[in-house]
Amino acid sequence: MASLPRFIAIEGIDGAGTSTQCAKVADALRAAGHAVHTTREPSDNPIGLVIRHALTSAGRFDEKAMALLFAADRLDHMSREIEPAIQEGAIVLTDRYVMSSLAYQAELLGEPENGGWIATINRYARHADLTCFVDVDAGTALERRTQRGGPAERYDDHPLQERLVRRYRALQALVPKCVRIDGSAALDKVTQAILSHILRN
Numbered sequence: 001m002a003s004l005p006r007f008i009a010i011e012g013i014d015g016a017g018t019s020t021q022c023a024k025v026a027d028a029l030r031a032a033g034h035a036v037h038t039t040r041e042p043s044d045n046p047i048g049l050v051i052r053h054a055l056t057s058a059g060r061f062d063e064k065a066m067a068l069l070f071a072a073d074r075l076d077h078m079s080r081e082i083e084p085a086i087q088e089g090a091i092v093l094t095d096r097y098v099m100s101s102l103a104y105q106a107e108l109l110g111e112p113e114n115g116g117w118i119a120t121i122n123r124y125a126r127h128a129d130l131t132c133f134v135d136v137d138a139g140t141a142l143e144r145r146t147q148r149g150g151p152a153e154r155y156d157d158h159p160l161q162e163r164l165v166r167r168y169r170a171l172q173a174l175v176p177k178c179v180r181i182d183g184s185a186a187l188d189k190v191t192q193a194i195l196s197h198i199l200r201n
Helices: 018-031 046-056 063-087 098-109 117-121 138-148 158-171 187-199
Strands: 007-011 036-040 091-095 130-135 178-182
Touching: 007 018, 007 098, 018 036, 018 091, 018 130, 018 187, 036 063, 046 063, 063 091, 063 098, 063 117, 098 117, 098 158, 130 158, 130 187, 138 158, 178 187
Parallel strands: 007 091, 007 130, 036 091, 130 178
Antiparallel strands: none
16 A cells, blocks of 8 residues: 655645645544644744735735745745654645745746746755645635635735636646645535545555
8 A cells, every 4th residue: 555645735825725624634634643744834934934924014025035935935944844744754734835836926927837937946845745726716715715804915816816716727737746626615525535635545
C-alpha cells in the first residue's frame, strides 16, 4: 500500500473555506491516528506577519514587492516549520501555498497562466504531495466572507475574485498533483472529498 501524502495544500479564493477545511481534515486525520501539523500562508513567522499587515492596510503596496514577500515567506516557512514537521513524522496541511501566488500575484501582475516571473521566484519551493483546490464561484465566496465578518483585505474586491476563480480553474491542470474539490457542497461532504484523495492509497 502506498504511503499517504505528507505535505498537502488546500487552496481556493477568499471565502472558499480553505481554513475551515484545513481544521476539519486535520481533526479527521488525527482521529484516525495520524500525527498532523496545520499551518497557513502567509505564515505566522516574521515575513508572514509583514504580509498580513499589508493585506489589511489601507496604504498602497507595490504588487511586485508583495510577490517577493510571499515567495520569501514560503521558503522561510518551509525551512522553519514545514520540513521539520515532516521530518518528525507529521502530515502537514497548509492553508494556501504556491498555487495562491500563481493565482493572486500572477493575476495582479498580468503574468501568464503558467506563472511567468511568479513561477520563477517560487521555483525553489518544494512541490506539495497533493493540492486540493476547493472550487466555489465568486458570489458564494462573497456571501461566506460577509457572514464571517472581520476586516476587509486587500484582495477582497469582487471583480478581482471573479478573475481569480478563472485563474484557479486554469491552474488546476498546471499545478502538479492538483485535484478539484466541489466547494459548493455541504461542509462535511467537502471534508470527505478531500479525505478521499488523501486516503485513497
